[in-house]
Amino acid sequence: MADADELKIPAATRPVAESIIARTDHVCRELLDDEYADLARHVVAKLARKRPSPIQSGRAPSWAGAVVYALGQVNVLSGAAAKPCLTADDLSAAFGVGKSALGNKASPAIWYIQVDGLIVDARTLPLPIQARAFELGVIPHIPALGRDGTAALLGQPDRHNA
Numbered sequence: 209m210a211d212a213d214e215l216k217i218p219a220a221t222r223p224v225a226e227s228i229i230a231r232t233d234h235v236c237r238e239l240l241d242d243e244y245a246d247l248a249r250h251v252v253a254k255l256a257r258k259r260p261s262p263i264q265s266g267r268a269p270s271w272a273g274a275v276v277y278a279l280g281q282v283n284v285l286s287g288a289a290a291k292p293c294l295t296a297d298d299l300s301a302a303f304g305v306g307k308s309a310l311g312n313k314a315s316p317a318i319w320y321i322q323v324d325g326l327i328v329d330a331r332t333l334p335l336p337i338q339a340r341a342f343e344l345g346v347i348p349h350i351p352a353l354g355r356d357g358t359a360a361l362l363g364q365p366d367r368h369n370a
Contacts, residue, residue, distance in 0.1 A: 221263060
């Protein structure tokens with residue numbers, strides 16, 4: 209697995225990023241798999257490189273849980289057919305944080321997706337790639353169009369406010 213140097217985690221955010229990664233590694237290895245652990249490392253590194261880095265505020269367990277929760281949302285972790293399968297309650301207990309903490313911190317992280325082996329923010333991708341990610345169920349709506357625009361494009365009522 210990639211370490212902090214390979215992940216290009218800046219020195220200023222390295223201590224908190226390493227604390228978060230230690231937690232994601234532990235839970236992923238115990239309850240999920242190495243692939244989730246590796247993906248979580250990349251998401252934490254991406255958050256650590258942002259300016260200002262959001263991980264500088266808040267508790268490490270909350271960030272760790274939120275990262276794995278967001279990855280789980282993208283990968284339908286709580287679906288009955290998912291292997292492995294964990295619910296928000298399971299993740300909340302594993303990280304020792306409330307479910308609301310998972311959702312509150314995970315909201316921005318849900319936009320991080322893997323494209324050709326790289327973790328990228330789906331909101332920065334060209335519209336055709338955003339549309340394909342939405343079609344695949346990887347993201348909740350097409351960011352360039354917003355929730356209402358995505359629903360209108362599909363000729364559906366806005367699912368978010370329904």
